[in-house]
Amino acid sequence: MMVTENELREIENGFIDIIDDGISASALAEQIERFKTGFPATSLERACTLNDGIYSIQSDEKDELLGHFEEAADGGRFTKFVPASGAATRMFKHLLARLNGEELSEKDTDMVQTFMDLLPIMPFYGDLQDVMNKAGVSIDEAYASNDYNLILKYLLTEQGLNYASKPKGLIPFHSYENGYRTPFEEHVAEAAAHIKDRMGRARLHFTVSPAHEQEIREHIEEAVAKYPECRFEVTFSKQSRKTDTVAVDMDNEVFRTDDGKILFRPAGHGALLDNLHKLRGDLVYLKNIDNVMPDRLKGATIEYKKLLGGLLVRIQAQIFECLNMLENHHCSEFEVAAVAIFAVSHLSMQMPANFAQMSLEDKVDMLRVRLSKPVRVCGMVKNEGEPGGGPFWVNGPDGFVTPQIVEKSQVDMDDSVQAGIVRKATHFNPVDLVCGMRNHRGEWYALKNFTDPETGFISSKSKDGRKLKAMELPGLWNGSMADWITIFVEVPLSTFSPVKTVNDLLKEDHRN
Structure with missing residues (x-):
């Protein structure tokens, strides 16, 4: 074609x-x-496991790492970056299906019933009551007559709270004595607790949808006002339309909408690499909008945020020391060997099979290139069946095996060997990263130079009731960071409690 x-x-x-x-x-x-050609499947070598690609922080090094973190935090080096442009539509998918009269699976039917049974304990129940009362409708009478659709109409549509069309970050998640908090408010609270500098400043950045930007700005302005001891510097950005990709139909012909226009679609969270680059941050925490804890459970989250940050500071300082040594004087064979050992033992790098036979100059040049990259330290939790990606050793096009975050959709699951590696995975990616964005000279890396464009993927979607193919760029923490220096660290499962469906708010982690 x-x-x-x-x-x-x-x-x-x-x-x-x-x-x-x-x-x-x-x-x-x-x-x-x-x-037409598609993307090649990722070639897995093996799953990363403890002491084979995943580092375990020892109790006797915590004080050192916390010290590194505090020094960097006091100096104002940290920023928090939260992709928050996603709508809550998927969160309410089973409820929308019920409201629209679609046929439900047994699982979805049970989820709808559980939600309706426990709706009164949801943090937004009071707002739902209020909006129905203002419309002259009694939620108690709707319950008594089992009129679930009436309740869902006021919860999900423009007739009431319109939650199905709101950004996920604006949905109430947690109840407190003085009201509730949304994910935006919980991220503000988390930032106040761990990235303030010595001047009391905390820097946050949210990516938002243009349609809801003003509402989000006003919401966050109210949220930060509750922390007078903290001076927040909050910035926003939108996903560039220049990163949109054209859609095609199932025959790979350009897809046209019912009014004859060519359809372009957002290219997934990988498009946010440009936003991350333009942030011009130094050390940047990256975390999803829906992975937040109430205050009573924030302890482990805050501790490991600091430990991951401290580990990045330590690793980055060691890398910079190596680069300065390689660049600033004539290195001896012993010094170059020491750098190579550090790269292999601490950075999960492979050296070429002929490394010992290479000239000293070639060794220095190769190590400088391999070490001159952005660095990320990624928290990994034990795999308990959550859908999503995980840490694997991946065969690269250059012949080296590197640690990568890989989604199941990137793997050829029809290949029994590759599928077997996926099944042996012990850990899961909760999207809990801290990134080093500058080099040893203090210059910002051009992040687009460290991606793997072959790790994008094609998914099936629909528009106007017709199927189409959509193309997504390499994921922000997958292929978009494929050529970064990557350190995987085990973090407690208690730091990870995402809300993918509204029923997740009924889990103990989210109930106060």
């Missing part, structure tokens, strides 16, 4: 209608051809 010149011109013009500068015809042609 080849795209005609006229069609490319039309696609390019259509994209210019959406964004300021448009996108090149050649880039669009590459996208459309990629739908």
Whole structure:
């Protein structure tokens, strides 16, 4: 399937209608051809496990790591980056299906019933009562007559709270004596507890959807006002429309909406790499909007946030020392060997099979290139069946095996060997990262230079009742960070309690 010149011109013009500068015809042609060829499956070598790709912080080193963290925090080096542009639609998927009269699976039927049975303990129940009362509708009478659809209508649609169309970060998650908190408010509370500098400043950045930006700004302004002892510097960004990708139908023809327009779609969270780069941060924590704990359970989360940050500071200082030594004087064979041993034992790097036979100059050049990369320290929890990616040793195109975060969708599960490796995984990626964004000279890395473009993926979606194929860029913590120096660290399961469906709010972790 080849795209005609006229069609490319039309696609390019259509994209210019959406964004300021448009996108090149050649880039669009590459996208459309990629739908035909697909992306290669990731080649797993083995799962990362404790002491084989996953580091365990020992009790006797905690004080040292906390010291490194506190020094960096006092100096204002940390920022928190939270992707928060996602809508809550998926969170209410089973309830929307019930409201729309769709046929439900047995599991979804049970989830709907559980939700309705326990709705009164949800943090937003009072708001639901209020909006129904204002409309002259009694929630008690609706319950008595089993009119669940009436309740769901006021919960999910414009007739009431309209939660199905709100950003996930604005949905009440946790109840407190003086009200409730949303995920945005919990991230503010978490930041106040662990990244304040010596001047009392805490820096946060949220990626938001344009349609809800003003509402979110006002909400966070109210949230930070509750912490007068902390001076928050909160910034926002939106996912660039320039990263959108064209959609195709199931025959790889350009997809057109019912009104004849060419459809472009957001390219997944991998598109946020540009937002992360433009943040111009030094040490940046990255965490999903929906993985938040109430105050009573924040202890372990805060402790391990600090430990991960301290470990990054220590590792980064060691890398910088090595680079300064490699660059600033004539190294001896012994010094170069020491750097290589550090890279292998502390950074999970492989050296070439002929490393011993390489000239001293070639060894120095190779080590400088391998060490001159952004660094990330990633928390990993024990795998208890949550859907999502995990830590694996991956065979790279350069012949080296490196630690990577890999989603199941990237693996050829029809290959019995590869599927067997996935099944042996012991740990899960909770998206709990801290990233070193600068080099040893204090300059910001160009993050786009450290991605693996072959790790994007194609998914099936629908529009106007018709199926389509959508293309997503390499995930932000997957292929977009594939060429970073990566350290995996085991963190307690108690630091991870995401809310993927509204029923997750009924778990003990989220109930006060």
